Amino acid sequence: MTTQDTFISHLVELRDRLLRAILAVLIVFLCLFPWAKDLYSLLAQPLLAVLPQGGQMIATDVVGVFLVPMKVALLVAFVIALPYVLFQIWAFVAPGLYAHEKRLVLPLIVTSTFLFIAGMAFAYFLVFPVVFKFMASIAPEGVAWMTDIEKYLSFALTLFIAFGVTFEVPVAVVLLVRMNVVTVEKLREIRPYVIVGAFVAGAVFTPPDVISQLMLALPLWVLYELGIIAASMMSKAVVPDETAPADIAQHVDAGPRQD
Numbered sequence: 001m002t003t004q005d006t007f008i009s010h011l012v013e014l015r016d017r018l019l020r021a022i023l024a025v026l027i028v029f030l031c032l033f034p035w036a037k038d039l040y041s042l043l044a045q046p047l048l049a050v051l052p053q054g055g056q057m058i059a060t061d062v063v064g065v066f067l068v069p070m071k072v073a074l075l076v077a078f079v080i081a082l083p084y085v086l087f088q089i090w091a092f093v094a095p096g097l098y099a100h101e102k103r104l105v106l107p108l109i110v111t112s113t114f115l116f117i118a119g120m121a122f123a124y125f126l127v128f129p130v131v132f133k134f135m136a137s138i139a140p141e142g143v144a145w146m147t148d149i150e151k152y153l154s155f156a157l158t159l160f161i162a163f164g165v166t167f168e169v170p171v172a173v174v175l176l177v178r179m180n181v182v183t184v185e186k187l188r189e190i191r192p193y194v195i196v197g198a199f200v201a202g203a204v205f206t207p208p209d210v211i212s213q214l215m216l217a218l219p220l221w222v223l224y225e226l227g228i229i230a231a232s233m234m235s236k237a238v239v240p241d242e243t244a245p246a247d248i249a250q251h252v253d254a255g256p257r258q259d
Contacts, residue, residue: 017088024084029077036069040149043072043156046128050136051145060148068149075157079120082113104178112171119167120160122219127159131212162205166220173227177235184232187224194224 032039041048044057059065078085086109094102139145176182198220202213 014092017092021081021085021088024081025074025077028081029074032073032077033070036073039076040069040072040153043124044149044152046124047132047147047152049129050132052136055144055146057149057152058146059150061150064148064150068153071153079117082117086113108171108175112168115167115171116164119163119165122167123159123163127163127206127212127215128156130215131207131209134209134211135207158205162201162216163219166201166216167223169220169223170227170230173224174231174234177231184228184235187228187231191224195221198224 047057059068061067090106090109093105097105136145173187177184177187195217198217199213201220202215202217206212206216
């Protein structure tokens with residue numbers, strides 16, 4: 001088989017894998033379609049819980065009342081189908097990996113998926129109530145605090161991505177160490193800069209209140225420390241057997257035994 005034939009076969013396989021992943025997301029989306037409005041209500045519940053008596057959300061776009069719940073349903077469908085999507089990615093790249101790379105990549109994919117979903121859950125159950133309660137408390141007297149459903153979805157997605165990526169820090173640290181990009185000792189040395197960066201990220205990606213900034217900065221710092229611990233443990237577990245080559249050379253040099 002020529003190089004061109006091999007390249008084309010890889011493209012065909014990539015297309016098939018992508019189509020299967022997209023089809024899986026669409027199937028889950030169609031199953032969730034009847035409950036799209038309920039899913040949006042569930043997403044908006046942290047805000048609705050703190051709105052003043054009679055407060056409600058609004059839609060300024062003509063088709064927003066239809067498109068926004070559909071987007072939420074599509075997001076939930078992608079999260080549900082994510083294990084199958086990652087399996088398709090894994091099945092495509094696995095034949096080109098060495099055995100030790102396969103042992104490393106698969107656990108990292110599973111771990112990164114779990115951590116990203118955990119970050120989204122952290123944002124929804126802990127951060128959203130605190131942020132919205134703070135916003136409701138500072139609203140000026142006589143101002144009806146209502147938000148557009150499209151803008152609320154954009155705000156929620158921003159925090160979901162911010163906290164999802166934040167919870168990926170241990171995976172990133174382990175990968176950097178295993179790829180010999182940086183050492184565990186160096187990671188410990190730059191800890192003060194990481195702490196400052198965590199608080200800067202909290203100030204950028206969260207509303208301008210101290211509590212929500214701390215709720216992003218502190219987990220980022222803790223997860224960085226967990227990543228250092230995990231990378232250190234993995235580095236100690238993978239210790240090359242330096243005596244084996246010497247032993248082999250000794251037996252080779254010794255030659256046949258003389259009686």
